[in-house]
Structures are given as C-alpha cells and as structure tokens.
Amino acid sequence: MLRRDAQRNLERLARAAREVFAERGLNAPLEKIAERAGVSIGTLYNRYPDRYALIDAVLLDRMQENLQIGEVALAADDPWQGFADYLEQTCELQARDRGVTDAISRRFPKAPKVEAACADGFVQARQLIERAQRQGTLRPDFTVGDLVSVLWANARIVEATIAVDPNAWRRYLRFVLDGLHAEAAHPIPEPALDPDQVDRARLALGATKQ
Amino acid sequence: MLRRDAQRNLERLARAAREVFAERGLNAPLEKIAERAGVSIGTLYNRYPDRYALIDAVLLDRMQENLQIGEVALAADDPWQGFADYLEQTCELQARDRGVTDAISRRFPKAPKVEAACADGFVQARQLIERAQRQGTLRPDFTVGDLVSVLWANARIVEATIAVDPNAWRRYLRFVLDGLHAEAAHPIPEPALDPDQVDRARLALGATKQ
DNA sequence: AGCTAACTTGAGGATGCCCTCAAGTTAGCC
DNA sequence: GGCTAACTTGAGGGCATCCTCAAGTTAGCT
Numbered sequence: 001m002l003r004r005d006a007q008r009n010l011e012r013l014a015r016a017a018r019e020v021f022a023e024r025g026l027n028a029p030l031e032k033i034a035e036r037a038g039v040s041i042g043t044l045y046n047r048y049p050d051r052y053a054l055i056d057a058v059l060l061d062r063m064q065e066n067l068q069i070g071e072v073a074l075a076a077d078d079p080w081q082g083f084a085d086y087l088e089q090t091c092e093l094q095a096r097d098r099g100v101t102d103a104i105s106r107r108f109p110k111a112p113k114v115e116a117a118c119a120d121g122f123v124q125a126r127q128l129i130e131r132a133q134r135q136g137t138l139r140p141d142f143t144v145g146d147l148v149s150v151l152w153a154n155a156r157i158v159e160a161t162i163a164v165d166p167n168a169w170r171r172y173l174r175f176v177l178d179g180l181h182a183e184a185a186h187p188i189p190e191p192a193l194d195p196d197q198v199d200r201a202r203l204a205l206g207a208t209k210q
Numbered sequence: 211m212l213r214r215d216a217q218r219n220l221e222r223l224a225r226a227a228r229e230v231f232a233e234r235g236l237n238a239p240l241e242k243i244a245e246r247a248g249v250s251i252g253t254l255y256n257r258y259p260d261r262y263a264l265i266d267a268v269l270l271d272r273m274q275e276n277l278q279i280g281e282v283a284l285a286a287d288d289p290w291q292g293f294a295d296y297l298e299q300t301c302e303l304q305a306r307d308r309g310v311t312d313a314i315s316r317r318f319p320k321a322p323k324v325e326a327a328c329a330d331g332f333v334q335a336r337q338l339i340e341r342a343q344r345q346g347t348l349r350p351d352f353t354v355g356d357l358v359s360v361l362w363a364n365a366r367i368v369e370a371t372i373a374v375d376p377n378a379w380r381r382y383l384r385f386v387l388d389g390l391h392a393e394a395a396h397p398i399p400e401p402a403l404d405p406d407q408v409d410r411a412r413l414a415l416g417a418t419k420q
Numbered sequence: 421a422g423c424t425a426a427c428t429t430g431a432g433g434a435t436g437c438c439c440t441c442a443a444g445t446t447a448g449c450c
Numbered sequence: 451g452g453c454t455a456a457c458t459t460g461a462g463g464g465c466a467t468c469c470t471c472a473a474g475t476t477a478g479c480t
Contacts, residue, residue: 029436152367170399197375213476240468
C-alpha cells in the first residue's frame with residue numbers, strides 16, 4: 001500500500017507521461033515528464049524502473065481505444081466501410097497521440113502489455129481485412145503488413161504536417177484508400193512482408209537512435 | 211590555392227561525408243565523417259564551417275541525378291509512364307541514399323545549392339504531373355504537395371523496412387500509384403497543401419530533433 | 421637546410437539526455 | 451509529540467554529440 005503522497009505523485013507522473021508521450025512520442029525525455037508532474041527525476045525512477053515500465057503503465061488505455069475502434073468496425077454493416085473507417089480512425093489516433101504512433105510503429109519488448117495490445121490489434125486488423133476481401137471490395141493482395149506500412153507512412157506525414165495543417169494526413173489517406181479498392185488494383189510483383197518481417201522492421205525502427 | 215595535403219584531406223572528407231550521409235542521413239554525427247576520412251574533427255571544421263556547408267558541398271551530384279531522372283521522364287512517350295517512372299526512381303534514390311531523402315523531405319536554408327536543386331526538382335515534378343493530367347491518366351486533383359507527401363511516406367517505409375526487405379517500399383508505392391490513376395479517383399474533401407505549407411512542413415521536420 | 425604560412429590536432433567547454441544513490445524530508449502509527 | 455519506514459530529492463557520473471582554439475606539425479618556397 002502506497003503512502004498518500006506517493007499515490008498522488010504516481011498519478012501526477014502518469015498524467016504527465018500521457019501528455020508528454022502524446023506530444024513528443026515515446027522517446028521524450030523523462031526529465032520533461034518529471035518536470036510536468038512537479039516531481040524530481042529521482043521520484044520518477046523510484047516509481048518506474050525504466051522508460052518501458054512507464055510506457056507500459058501509461059499507454060494501455062489509448063491502445064484499448066484502438067481496439068474499441070476495431071470492434072465497432074467489425075460490427076459495421078458494410079465491410080469496406082468498416083475497414084476504411086478503422087484505417088481512418090487509427091490514423092486519426094496517430095495524429096492525436098505520438099505515443100500511440102510509436103507503439104504501433106515500433107516494438108517495445110520491455111513493455112509487455114503494450115506488445116499484447118498491439119498483437120490483438122493486428123489480429124483484429126486481419127479480420128477486418130479478410131472481411132472486406134470476402135466482400136470483394138478490398139483488393140485481395142492486401143495484408144496486415146501492408147496496413148502497417150500505411151500506418152508508418154501516415155505517421156511520417158502527420159509528423160511533417162501536423163503543425164501546418166492538422167488534417168493534411170486525411171487527404172493522403174484518401175489517395176491510399178483509392179488504391180486499395182479491388183477495382184483499382186493492378187498486379188504487384190513485390191511480395192508482401194510476412195509477419196516476422198514486420199516484426200523485425202518494427203524492432204529495427206526502435207533501434208534507430210538518431 | 212590549397213596545399214596538396216589539404217586538398218587530399220578535402221577530398222577524403224567529401225567522400226566520407228557522401229558515404230556517411232547516405233547511410234545515416236544528414237543528421238549523422240560529423241565525428242563519424244572525420245573518422246571515416248581519417249582526419250580529425252578539427253580539420254573537418256577548418257574546411258566546412260558547419261554541417262550545412264558540408265551538405266551543400268557534397269549532396270549536389272545526387273540531387274542532379276534526380277533532376278536527370280526528371281528530364282528522362284519528361285521525354286517519355288507516355289506521360290503516365292513518365293510520371294510513374296519518375297516517382298519510382300525518386301523513391302529508389304531515397305532507398306539508396308538517406309541524405310537525398312532528408313534533402314527532399316526537409317529544408318536546409320543554410321545549404322543554398324541543395325535548396326535550389328530541390329526547387330528545380332519541384333518545378334520539374336509539376337511539369338510531370340500536369341503532363342499526365344492533360345493526358346487524363348493521372349487524377350486531376352493531385353499536386354506537388356501530394357507528391358511530397360508520397361515521398362515523406364516512402365522515406366518512412368524505407369527507414370522501417372530497408373534492413374528486412376530492401377524492396378518492400380516498391381510494393382507500397384504500387385498501392386499508392388493505383389490510387390493515383392484518374393479512374394481510381396474518388397473526390398477528396400480535404401484541400402491540398404499549398405506550396406507555402408509544404409515549405410513550412412519541410413522546415414518543421416528539420417526542427418524535430420528527437 | 422631553414423623558414424614560415426598553411427595546415428592539423430585533440431583536449432575540453434557546452435548541452436542534453438541517461439540513470440543512481442547518499443542524504444534529507446515526511447506521513448502516519450504509537 | 452516522537453519515531454521510523456517510506457518517500458523525495460538533486461547533484462553527479464556517464465555518454466554522445468556539438469564546436470573552438472592554443473599548440474604542434476608540415477609542405478614547399480628560397
């Protein structure tokens with residue numbers, strides 16, 4: 001059982017972390033988080049042994065928000081619309097929260113809850129994809145790996161344009177969606193990334209320091 | 211007139227810079243460049259007062275390679291093919307050289323030659339776009355700003371996947387291209403970024419430190 | 421061979437981030 | 451009110467980069 005002041009600091013830290021991660025991504029300086037929480041950096045490290053513990057503690061509700069979006073999309077009458085809405089709302093989540101963007105784009109092996117939520121998200125995404133493909137509206141060669149690519153791409157566009165036009169990513173997404181309709185599809189020689197490759201790619205992005 | 215040893219060091223530095231920038235992008239540590247050139251960091255700073263001088267001195271031939279691609283594309287019989295080839299080859303250049311990627315994605319006001327080459331590239335791109343639109347094959351709402359978005363997106367995908375599948379970006383580009391055909395186009399409510407917004411977005415990306 | 425302007429060098433101050441730990445403070449029980 | 455376990459603190463060591471500059475080296479002229 002935590003002492004009351006400790007409990008309060010814990011909550012402040014979590015709130016600050018949520019905000020700072022949302023603004024600056026999961027590589028944000030922990031010092032900024034402590035500062036925003038009105039607490040010393042030492043206290044942050046007392047509560048969360050490292051950055052990943054903090055991520056794991058703090059990012060889950062946002063990830064679940066995304067799973068919620070997926071639920072709704074799976075229940076949509078029109079499978080294409082479900083798929084397209086899911087993609088759009090996931091991109092929107094990325095535009096609102098750079099922490100989520102990073103959690104989706106990269107892997108965080110030391111943040112198991114986040115990893116699990118991501119895995120669930122990918123399962124859900126596959127269902128959405130297959131449902132729309134069965135309907136015949138989504139091009140049949142589209143995979144979860146391709147969806148991750150779209151999210152990587154969106155992340156970059158959000159990063160570039162958010163300050164200039166916070167909705168610019170929407171326009172880009174429309175172009176992509178137009179290319180994902182089954183009628184628009186031309187055969188693609190290059191094979192899709194398999195799940196293991198996606199995994200390794202997400203891991204590699206994390207290693208990129210500079 | 212440079213002393214002969216100085217001349218030699220200058221060339222080594224330029225070569226090293228080209229390599230390191232290509233591998234790690236234009237934020238690469240200058241120390242790595244000096245090291246690869248077999249020269250001390252002090253010598254690097256003697257020759258190039260700052261990172262931007264080095265960029266400006268070193269990146270030009272790669273940028274001109276891109277202009278060359280544009281020339282060829284403008285001379286293509288089929289305007290759509292010219293446009294599509296241009297896009298593909300520019301993306302390929304990005305996949306081969308992270309320095310070029312950065313030069314296209316961001317702005318470098320202190321590297322005037324690179325800036326000029328970029329500006330020329332955008333003019334060329336507009337010609338390619340308009341030519342294909344006149345033909346009726348490229349969707350009429352596509353702009354240079356949208357092309358920059360595609361290049362931002364490609365940059366991110368290359369970054370993520372290059373180590374896992376060096377051609378993964380090609381697949382992604384196909385999806386996008388399928389969405390750029392006039393027949394695939396659905397109306398888009400979100401307006402395009404105007405050139406000034408593109409400018410500011412490219413500037414903002416540079417400010418992103420972490 | 422001697423001279424000197426040209427050149428090179430790398431230690432070191434500045435910055436920004438990582439994380440630790442010895443010393444100080446405080447909540448809350450008695 | 452006093453005690454102590456729980457908690458907080460921030461200075462400081464480590465590291466990676468930036469860039470500078472006083473001291474040392476050398477090319478190449480005479």
